[in-house]
Amino acid sequence: MDIARPLPDPTATSVAHDRDRVRYAALGAGALLAGIWIAWLAAWLLGWPLDDFGIRPRVPASLVGVLTAPFAHASFDHLMSNTLPLGLLATLTLYCYPRAARLALPLIWLASGLGVWLFARDSVHVGASGVTHGLMFFLFVMGLLRRDRLAIVTALVVFFLYGGMLLTVLPTAQHVSFEYHLAGGLAG
Numbered sequence: 001m002d003i004a005r006p007l008p009d010p011t012a013t014s015v016a017h018d019r020d021r022v023r024y025a026a027l028g029a030g031a032l033l034a035g036i037w038i039a040w041l042a043a044w045l046l047g048w049p050l051d052d053f054g055i056r057p058r059v060p061a062s063l064v065g066v067l068t069a070p071f072a073h074a075s076f077d078h079l080m081s082n083t084l085p086l087g088l089l090a091t092l093t094l095y096c097y098p099r100a101a102r103l104a105l106p107l108i109w110l111a112s113g114l115g116v117w118l119f120a121r122d123s124v125h126v127g128a129s130g131v132t133h134g135l136m137f138f139l140f141v142m143g144l145l146r147r148d149r150l151a152i153v154t155a156l157v158v159f160f161l162y163g164g165m166l167l168t169v170l171p172t173a174q175h176v177s178f179e180y181h182l183a184g185g186l187a188g
Contacts, residue, residue, distance in 0.1 A: 025094035028101075033087050036128060039071035040079050050074060054124035055116045066113030069180075070128040082128045085162060089135035096154050097142065108134030108187045115183025125177045130184030133169070136162045137188030 010018075043050070053072035055065035073079040093101045112130030136158055143155020169182040 021095055021098060024098060025091045028094045029087050029090035032090055033083060036071055036073075036083075036086070037079070040073050043072065050126050051124050054126040055113060055120070056124055057117055057120040057122060063117060065125075066110060066117055069113055069116075069126050070109065070131050072126040073128075074126055074175075078127055082132055085132045085136070086128050089132060089139065089158070089162070092139055092154055092158065093135050096139070096150055100142075104138055104188075105131075105135070108138065108184060111187035112180060112184035115186065116177070116180050119183070120177065120179035123177070125180050127177070127180065129168075129177070130180035130187075133165055133181045133184035134188035136165050137185045139188075141188065 039053075042048070043053070050072045053065060053068040054062075055069045056062035073082065090105070093104065097104070109131055112134050116125050116130065139158045140155045143151040143153075143158075145151075165181070165185075168176070169178060169185050171178045
């Protein structure tokens with residue numbers, strides 16, 4: 001039976017590098033959340049209609065919603081339900097895969113929005129749940145593909161905390177955009 005060798009004691013350089021990765025991940029996720037909160041507060045205070053920022057499927061003028069829909073939320077409860085998962089999943093993505101996150105996050109953002117614009121039912125789709133689902137699926141699949149300790153532990157933690165997201169890619173409620181969840185999951 002093979003027993004894994006013990007990890008070496010961390011050096012001052014590796015500890016400093018790890019602190020930099022944590023700082024990078026926390027600041028990046030914090031900036032993303034701050035942008036979403038500022039956009040929601042501005043829309044709420046100024047009385048902007050959400051229809052202007054959301055995605056209306058197959059309406060050419062609504063293609064800008066692919067970029068803006070994650071910043072718009074239907075209600076404060078909707079914003080709160082996306083805040084913690086988005087913050088945690090973005091932090092884990094930026095920490096575990098800092099170089100891949102630079103490509104994965106914009107691709108998940110755009111692909112989930114385009115998937116909604118192309119294939120969703122006629123409605124206005126808003127919220128960051130497509131990005132959240134994409135990040136969850138990205139972290140889980142990376143754990144399956146890479147098979148190093150960090151990737152596997154991250155995949156298990158993500159599945160333990162957010163495995164219920166697998167069921168939300170199916171239609172459950174009329175007012176919930178399962179299409180955004182599904183497109184985000186496929187993009188991830």
